Amino acid sequence: MTTVLIVDDQPLQRYGFHILLDSVDETDVVGEAAHGAEAVRKTAELRPDVVLMDVRMPGMDGIEATRRIVAAGGRSRVLVLTTFDLDEYVHAALRAGASGFLLKDVRPEELLAGIRAVASGDAVIAPALTRRLLEEYARYVPAHRADRAEDPGLGSLTDREREILVAVGKGWTNGEIAARFVLSESTVKTHVGRVLAKIGARDRVQAVIFAYDHGLARPTTD
Amino acid sequence: MTTVLIVDDQPLQRYGFHILLDSVDETDVVGEAAHGAEAVRKTAELRPDVVLMDVRMPGMDGIEATRRIVAAGGRSRVLVLTTFDLDEYVHAALRAGASGFLLKDVRPEELLAGIRAVASGDAVIAPALTRRLLEEYARYVPAHRADRAEDPGLGSLTDREREILVAVGKGWTNGEIAARFVLSESTVKTHVGRVLAKIGARDRVQAVIFAYDHGLARPTTD
């Protein structure tokens, strides 16, 4: 039995989902919420398996609510449902940690399949959105695993050198790296020099590019 | 009516898909191929709406075949089917330009829904894989559109400055940029300096990071 919390500011919309989910015996609607704040509170309280989350709501929207629910660390998973397939919504929702994104015109059986998938730890994306998502994915996500092994360089880096490379990838100067790692600047220079030689980079700029292309550097963090 | 080409090195597997797709009237199997090379040839010849592509095959595998079919630029879309949900396969297939990725244990109706989606220009991913895909997506894909506007800096860059930033993001030195843009190195320095000031970067290293985080820099494409 999958427990579900329905979040939508439209009572009628909630009613529709409620009826649908009640009509099958694999889901159990344990609560409803009309806006983001209530969704966060009730999720903490009711601990549903799945939160059916609307995006557009007065007050705290579904994206922010999703972010908070995910950050709270419970086992509840969020399935975002919206009428609009705006890229910004999809993007924001997924970055907020949603486990799925479906359009409200979804057929009932697909919604149920989606809830089932999300409840079991999988994720779902409406096919109409998946296409654009994949295009971005292919554009942005770098070479990755398969290539890492084949790649001359990364594998030959020592642990310390990899740490240094990550630090370089954060945009730190040799002095800053030395300070944070409690090393002398000379040592940092030695490490950086070896890293450059191993990965075939001319200078730290190309090292940063290498780090990004190989998934060593993470956006935003620091 | 959706025309389909079935690609799999196992005759029995092809047979199973053939029977399934023949049993419904919305799909029409127009051909079969036993390996990658044959798949590429028959796709060019038969121009199917959808190519059901197996990954593991002797000779040219499904990934490479997908790459070539997509590169050929026809309207055929590739739906990759495999028994193994290895990340490398998914990743490679999507980068190769596949419109979908499903596991062979998919239920018949889901396969048909997938074919339908792919034929209509959408994309599908097996829920079990979508989860991992999304995690990577959230990790790698940068701030993006919504944030770009709000972001102080990028919007205020002139066209020329943005070009320069992209060049810096490729790892080029000022001299190289000057050569490729047919400018004096002084001019490049002026531009770079202004870019740094506008985006709030200390040096070109941080500029590269900014470029990557904001989607200005593309992996690999030098």
Added chain:
DNA sequence: CGGCGCGTAGTACCCCGGTACCACTGCGGC
């Protein structure tokens, strides 16, 4: 017309980064 933004270009200066080369410690393996 005068001003402003943009692109272009230059000079002068300083410092960080990269290279070359060397040296010591600690640890694991032959």
Added chain:
DNA sequence: GCCGCAGTGGTACCGGGGTACTACGCGCCG
């Protein structure tokens, strides 16, 4: 015990990068 490697550290040198400031032509707008 000795060798090799990883990690640490140092000196010396120089070139590219970044800053500051100046300057000019061009197109656009009030």
